[in-house]
Amino acid sequence: MKILISDSLSKQGVELLEKAGFTVVVKSKMPKEELFKEIQDADGLIVRSGTKVTDELIAAAPKLKIVGRAGSGLDNVDTPAATKRGIVVMNTPGGNTVTTAEHTMSMICAMSRRIPQATASVKTGKWEKDKFMGVELYNKVLGIVGVGQIGSHLTKMAQGIGMRVIAYDPYLAADRAEKMGVTMMALPDLFKSADIISVHTPLTPETKGIINAQAIATMKPGVMIVNCARGGIINEGDLVEALKSKKVAAAAFDVFEEEPVKADNPLLALDNFICTPHIGAQTTEAQENVAVGIAEQVVDYFTKGVARGA
Ligand code: MLT
Numbered sequence: 001m002k003i004l005i006s007d008s009l010s011k012q013g014v015e016l017l018e019k020a021g022f023t024v025v026v027k028s029k030m031p032k033e034e035l036f037k038e039i040q041d042a043d044g045l046i047v048r049s050g051t052k053v054t055d056e057l058i059a060a061a062p063k064l065k066i067v068g069r070a071g072s073g074l075d076n077v078d079t080p081a082a083t084k085r086g087i088v089v090m091n092t093p094g095g096n097t098v099t100t101a102e103h104t105m106s107m108i109c110a111m112s113r114r115i116p117q118a119t120a121s122v123k124t125g126k127w128e129k130d131k132f133m134g135v136e137l138y139n140k141v142l143g144i145v146g147v148g149q150i151g152s153h154l155t156k157m158a159q160g161i162g163m164r165v166i167a168y169d170p171y172l173a174a175d176r177a178e179k180m181g182v183t184m185m186a187l188p189d190l191f192k193s194a195d196i197i198s199v200h201t202p203l204t205p206e207t208k209g210i211i212n213a214q215a216i217a218t219m220k221p222g223v224m225i226v227n228c229a230r231g232g233i234i235n236e237g238d239l240v241e242a243l244k245s246k247k248v249a250a251a252a253f254d255v256f257e258e259e260p261v262k263a264d265n266p267l268l269a270l271d272n273f274i275c276t277p278h279i280g281a282q283t284t285e286a287q288e289n290v291a292v293g294i295a296e297q298v299v300d301y302f303t304k305g306v307a308r309g310a
Helices: 011-019 032-041 055-059 079-084 097-113 115-123 149-160 174-180 187-193 213-217 236-245 284-304
Strands: 002-005 023-026 044-047 066-069 088-090 141-145 164-168 196-199 223-227 248-253 273-275
Touching: 002 011, 002 032, 011 023, 011 284, 032 055, 044 284, 055 079, 066 284, 079 088, 088 284, 097 115, 097 149, 097 196, 097 223, 097 248, 097 273, 097 284, 141 149, 141 187, 149 164, 149 174, 164 187, 187 213, 213 236, 236 248
Parallel strands: 002 023, 002 044, 044 066, 066 088, 141 164, 141 196, 196 223, 223 248, 248 273
Antiparallel strands: none
């Protein structure tokens, strides 16, 4: 049986599949024609976020039985089209939880102390101590939108440095929130109360633009906003205006509405905006976790008929 891996995957995952007897073809960044040729005789496909598993690609894969996403987000997989064809779609939620939460905390620290801007300044030969006045995180209120695995881990880290955590999550049970020491509230209340807001939801019709001009207008002046979840949860155009007026003091993004982000995206021109290129899950540990996780799930599916993940 052939498993096509069309995005880069840690070698531990590839080795696991090979050991289980599969013919593994690893080719990332293939031109469209090559991808469509390789998928023709594939029984399984493993992707990260690069390959767009479209209706058209699925139609070109008559033997395909499983699509495995090494990672959590399934927005690059047309799951309804796959399901219609009886193809199982799996992901590995959990494998990159710690890494992504750590990246979010890094962004919060970097943003509040303007570390990227200060680094750039020192590298141009300047020594601008007065310019780089930051804010302390201790005792500040962190508003987390979406307390899943990443939001929960971030909560623990934030509490560890003395932040108070408030949260909005319609799916979080009250007793679990209480155990975590998190104050749950309605989204409009969170917007009004938080010093820093970090979103940790998937991108869905409900969450798209959940932070927009209207929401920002209700926030504290000088609020800071972080998105290490999915581009589009925060309306970029509205954020540009709020960063310009300083209503939002700073923002930090790992994800964008369009990726790779275009060089002329107005956010990139703003000094109070910092960003990274969707590297929230990009650590050796997380990539090994998701590669091994998805490889094990694919093996289990073909050998035991067990379907795990999404
Ligand atoms: C995920 O969905 O797992 C993360 O966004 C990282 C990735 O793109 O693989």
